[in-house]
Amino acid sequence: MLPLSRYNQEHLQTFRDVREHMESMPPAERMDLKEQIEPYLVFRREVASFQAAHFSEVCTLKCFHDHTSACCGREGIAAFFADVVVNTLLATPEETSALIQALEQARDGSQCVYLADHGCLWRVKPIVCEMFLCSHAIQTVLGRDPALKSQWEAFRSRERRFTWPDRPVLFDDLEDFFMERGCDSPLMYFHKGPGLLRVKAKARARLGETAHP
Numbered sequence: 001m002l003p004l005s006r007y008n009q010e011h012l013q014t015f016r017d018v019r020e021h022m023e024s025m026p027p028a029e030r031m032d033l034k035e036q037i038e039p040y041l042v043f044r045r046e047v048a049s050f051q052a053a054h055f056s057e058v059c060t061l062k063c064f065h066d067h068t069s070a071c072c073g074r075e076g077i078a079a080f081f082a083d084v085v086v087n088t089l090l091a092t093p094e095e096t097s098a099l100i101q102a103l104e105q106a107r108d109g110s111q112c113v114y115l116a117d118h119g120c121l122w123r124v125k126p127i128v129c130e131m132f133l134c135s136h137a138i139q140t141v142l143g144r145d146p147a148l149k150s151q152w153e154a155f156r157s158r159e160r161r162f163t164w165p166d167r168p169v170l171f172d173d174l175e176d177f178f179m180e181r182g183c184d185s186p187l188m189y190f191h192k193g194p195g196l197l198r199v200k201a202k203a204r205a206r207l208g209e210t211a212h213p
Contacts, residue, residue, distance in 0.1 A: 008113060010185075011187070013186070014081060018178070019088055021178060033174075034089055036174075080187060080189060080190075081185050083124075086124050086174075090123050127163060171190060
């Protein structure tokens with residue numbers, strides 16, 4: 001049997017830990033988390049609607065029929081800790097178990113570990129996956145319609161309000177919430193990733209300069 005990749009191990013550990021913490025939370029605390037992520041879910045529903053209207057046919061052909069896109073054709077995907085939290089909050093216990101079972105099975109890396117016969121196993125797939133467009137999709141859809149390209153660029157700008165920590169953002173806050181409760185994960189990039197830590201440090205420095213001219 002093939003050994004589990006480091007990618008699978010990190011995701012597996014995170015899903016197990018988040019599920020355990022979620023199961024021990026009081027219902028009121030889980031409800032507070034759901035209220036906290038609602039603006040993000042509104043954004044995700046709007047993005048999903050846009051993609052369904054303009055990219056569904058192109059992406060279905062490229063990813064699932066021809067298997068020629070870089071989107072789902074490799075095992076490793078970039079997922080944040082917050083992605084796991086959001087999905088676990090909204091998924092059924094059976095859906096979370098299916099994700100964990102997929103991670104427990106070693107793969108040869110020829111396709112995404114989360115890709116099943118009926119599609120992606122995530123209830124709310126990682127933001128990196130949601131916002132990824134291959135060059136073919138960009139050229140075929142956005143390259144022919146400046147208005148659609150402008151709409152997509154607006155979505156990319158809104159994405160940063162949740163994921164780019166040059167200000168308080170949801171993904172950073174969710175890591176804080178779980179870290180305060182003893183949870184640790186290699187996917188906590190907002191507290192462990194050098195790049196995002198530099199963004200936060202520069203933002204703090206800029207705020208300091210503003211406060212003390």
